[in-house]
Amino acid sequence: MAPAPYLEFDGxxxxxxxxxxxxxxxxxxxxxxxxxxxxxPSGSGKTTLMRMVGGLETPSYGEIRLHGxxxxxxxxxxxxxxxxxxxFPWLTVAENVAYGMKYRLDLTPERKKARLDxxxxxxxxxxxxxxxxxxxxxxxxxRIAIARTLAAGSEVLLMDEPFGALxxxxxxxxxxxxxxxxxxxxxxxxxVTHDVDEAVFLADRIIVxxxxxxxxxxxxxxxxxxxxxxxxxxxxxxxxxxxxxxxLKFVREATGAEEKV
Amino acid sequence: MTTTKAxxxxxxxxxxxxxxxxxxxxxxxxxxxxxxxFRGTLSKRAQILTAAFTSLFVLxxxxxxxxxxxxxxxxxxxxxxxxxxxWNMILHxxxxxxxxxxxxxxxxxxxxxxxxxxxxxxxxxxxxxxxAALEPIVDFIRYLPVPALxxxxxxxxxxxxxxxxxxxxxxxxxxLVLLVADDMRRVPQEYVEISYTVGARPPxxxxxxAFRAMLPSLFDNLRITLGWCWxxxxxxxxxxxxxxxxxxxxxxxxxxxxxEVMAGVVTIGLIGLVTDQILRLVHKRLFRxx
Numbered sequence: 001m002a003p004a005p006y007l008e009f010d011g012x013x014x015x016x017x018x019x020x021x022x023x024x025x026x027x028x029x030x031x032x033x034x035x036x037x038x039x040x041p042s043g044s045g046k047t048t049l050m051r052m053v054g055g056l057e058t059p060s061y062g063e064i065r066l067h068g069x070x071x072x073x074x075x076x077x078x079x080x081x082x083x084x085x086x087x088f089p090w091l092t093v094a095e096n097v098a099y100g101m102k103y104r105l106d107l108t109p110e111r112k113k114a115r116l117d118x119x120x121x122x123x124x125x126x127x128x129x130x131x132x133x134x135x136x137x138x139x140x141x142x143r144i145a146i147a148r149t150l151a152a153g154s155e156v157l158l159m160d161e162p163f164g165a166l167x168x169x170x171x172x173x174x175x176x177x178x179x180x181x182x183x184x185x186x187x188x189x190x191x192v193t194h195d196v197d198e199a200v201f202l203a204d205r206i207i208v209x210x211x212x213x214x215x216x217x218x219x220x221x222x223x224x225x226x227x228x229x230x231x232x233x234x235x236x237x238x239x240x241x242x243x244x245x246x247x248l249k250f251v252r253e254a255t256g257a258e259e260k261v
Numbered sequence: 262m263t264t265t266k267a268x269x270x271x272x273x274x275x276x277x278x279x280x281x282x283x284x285x286x287x288x289x290x291x292x293x294x295x296x297x298x299f300r301g302t303l304s305k306r307a308q309i310l311t312a313a314f315t316s317l318f319v320l321x322x323x324x325x326x327x328x329x330x331x332x333x334x335x336x337x338x339x340x341x342x343x344x345x346x347x348w349n350m351i352l353h354x355x356x357x358x359x360x361x362x363x364x365x366x367x368x369x370x371x372x373x374x375x376x377x378x379x380x381x382x383x384x385x386x387x388x389x390x391x392x393a394a395l396e397p398i399v400d401f402i403r404y405l406p407v408p409a410l411x412x413x414x415x416x417x418x419x420x421x422x423x424x425x426x427x428x429x430x431x432x433x434x435x436x437l438v439l440l441v442a443d444d445m446r447r448v449p450q451e452y453v454e455i456s457y458t459v460g461a462r463p464p465x466x467x468x469x470x471a472f473r474a475m476l477p478s479l480f481d482n483l484r485i486t487l488g489w490c491w492x493x494x495x496x497x498x499x500x501x502x503x504x505x506x507x508x509x510x511x512x513x514x515x516x517x518x519x520x521e522v523m524a525g526v527v528t529i530g531l532i533g534l535v536t537d538q539i540l541r542l543v544h545k546r547l548f549r550x551x
Binding site: 085154 | 548
């Protein structure tokens with residue numbers, strides 16, 4: 001028997017009352033340490049699918065399994081990064097990151113301190129450790145959230161349009177940072193966005209979704225074409241541009257085709 | 262013209278985002294005072310001066326209107342007389358002691374209301390069952406006029422302290438509990454979910470995150486309802502009382518001693534003003550991160 005897939009969506013569908021959010025039946029296998037982007041129009045069910053991995057929603061049909069175990073209540077092995085309200089305003093940057101370890105009884109205080117320093121360093125917030133979130137930029141607040149989930153020891157990072165509220169420059173900077181963090185501290189990432197550029201730049205693999213109810217339209221592995229290193233130069237390269245055009249076409253077709261129905 | 266300038270000057274201030282990353286150069290200060298620009302800026306000094314001016318103007322007009330005989334001083338004693346009476350009452354009629362008694366009653370009743378309203382309010386918005394069970398009752402009682410319940414209260418508790426505390430509590434608790442519920446309801450769902458996804462159990466989420474997140478607005482609501490509590494003082498203290506500011510005012514009324522009535526009212530106003538300012542200051546200190 002083949003080993004169980006790392007993260008597996010098995011015949012999933014989701015309804016909120018009469019509202020069909022995820023069309024039956026959604027199947028997907030995600031490999032360990034894969035950077036998967038869920039790309040699709042706003043208000044499709046892609047966020048709901050991601051939230052089900054987090055344990056924040058339960059599938060109406062089917063099952064989602066991590067290491068072959070069905071996903072239950074939220075747990076620190078699956079961390080969330082939201083677009084807004086992603087850090088606590090009453091805690092300093094360092095305290096916010098440390099909050100990820102607050103309920104971990106397996107770590108000694110010394111170990112927690114070491115991890116805190118490590119992750120602050122990793123996301124470049126060491127110099128801002130004692131600032132309150134209202135004194136740092138929106139981009140830094142998203143770094144806080146990323147560092148918190150890493151400190152918590154999450155294996156799977158669930159990111160819900162985390163850079164959606166940032167201006168273009170900051171967004172680009174954070175995308176590069178996120179890829180670097182992904183390389184240094186390998187995690188499985190599900191990243192939800194409606195921005196094609198962002199999807200192509202970040203992803204190993206892009207899942208293109210239809211409008212609501214969410215249906216998988218394309219499953220495109222771009223890791224071979226773009227490689228693991230994502231730099232600003234890559235962004236201006238022909239390979240990137242071609243990929244982007246190709247995927248944009250899928251997205252347009254997807255929404256266009258749905259419109260006629 | 263002024264409006265355009267206001268917009269421009271507003272935009273030229275360094276955006277908060279960059280505050281931490283940019284070297285702190287001399288910020289350009291806009292000292293122009295905009296008294297009648299929509300959401301314009303007004304310096305602290307100008308605000309204080311304006312407040313002082315209008316207060317003095319009203320006091321002056323009041324004083325003048327009785328001095329010049331526009332209004333009979335028996336009905337509306339002028340400020341000078343009120344202050345004099347106030348002073349005499351402090352010296353000879355134990356006004357400060359009466360004020361102390363009233364303040365104590367307020368704080369006892371208010372504390373009971375707070376201690377009850379916080380957990381009940383939180384439970385009401387956190388758990389649908391509790392909310393569904395209590396909301397109709399609270400909403401009903403909230404609309405009942407406190408004075409209408411005075412006779413019943415006397416029958417239940419007699420004419421002692423319990424009645425006074427109960428009436429003050431009655432006016433405060435049912436308002437506060439809904440405000441607390443609302444504060445909890447407004448805690449962003451993201452905070453709750455962050456907490457759960459780093460491994461918090463529901464009680465830990467409630468105490469470490471949800472309660473902490475609602476604190477600033479809770480504190481504000483406590484400050485506001487404390488003010489409401491004072492407005493029920495007269496009702497509570499006209500019931501067979503022989504002390505407290507409500508009693509002082511009610512007793513003075515019986516002898517048409519309007520200057521003493523006025524002095525009592527002013528005392529309540531002053532206590533309110535001072536308390537409110539202190540609580541505002543505490544709020545600023547406690548929630549520096551806002």
